[in-house]
Amino acid sequence: TTDDLSLAVTSYIWQCAAHTVHYALPEGTRVVVLEELNDTTVQELRLLSASSPDVLGLDTEWSHSGRSVALLQLAARGTCLLLKRPVLESPPGDLVALLEDPGVLKCGVGIAQDLRLLEEQFGLRTKG
Numbered sequence: 001t002t003d004d005l006s007l008a009v010t011s012y013i014w015q016c017a018a019h020t021v022h023y024a025l026p027e028g029t030r031v032v033v034l035e036e037l038n039d040t041t042v043q044e045l046r047l048l049s050a051s052s053p054d055v056l057g058l059d060t061e062w063s064h065s066g067r068s069v070a071l072l073q074l075a076a077r078g079t080c081l082l083l084k085r086p087v088l089e090s091p092p093g094d095l096v097a098l099l100e101d102p103g104v105l106k107c108g109v110g111i112a113q114d115l116r117l118l119e120e121q122f123g124l125r126t127k128g
Contacts (some may be wrong), residue, residue: 001034009085013048019050021075025080026078027080028078029078029080030078030079030080031080031082032079032081032082033081033082033084034081034084034087035084035085035086035087036084036096037086037087037090037092037117039075041083041085041087041092042092042094044079044081045060045081045092045094045098046094047079048074048076048077048079048081048098049094049097049098051076051077051079052078053076054103054104054105055076055104055106055107056074056075056076056104056105056106056107057073057074057075057076057080057107057108057123058073058074058075058106058107058108058111058115058126059072059073059108059109059111059114060073060114060117060118061073062117065111068085068117068121069085069088069114069117069118069121069122070084070085071083071084071085072087072088072098072118074098083095086096088118088121088122089122091122091123091124095124096124099118099124099125099126099127100127101127101128102127102128103128104128105128106126106128
């Protein structure tokens with residue numbers, strides 16, 4: 001009936017709206033996009049490592065095919081680094097050391113898949 005259809009559409013719209021909640025970053029958070037391996041990239045990774053984080057937020061974004069990592073997001077202590085694929089293809093030592101540090105807890109939603117892809121595609125192993 002028309003009422004059932006209306007109820008179903010309203011329910012669907014409500015469910016979609018629930019999944020489009022936007023979160024604001026805390027005030028003062030630095031977001032740095034690193035598109036290629038250069039001195040700035042190395043410096044930003046060193047700064048993040050030097051802050052001695054106990055916890056590192058980690059997430060990847062995949063290509064449209066869902067098979068290859070396009071972007072790695074790392075967040076700790078008021079800094080969020082967005083590392084694009086060219087940085088990952090020749091990972092700097094500071095990135096490798098940070099990911100392999102067992103004293104830094106890596107956390108994220110669905111992180112097992114992200115970690116598997118980072119290892120398969122770039123040889124980046126993680127501990128912690």
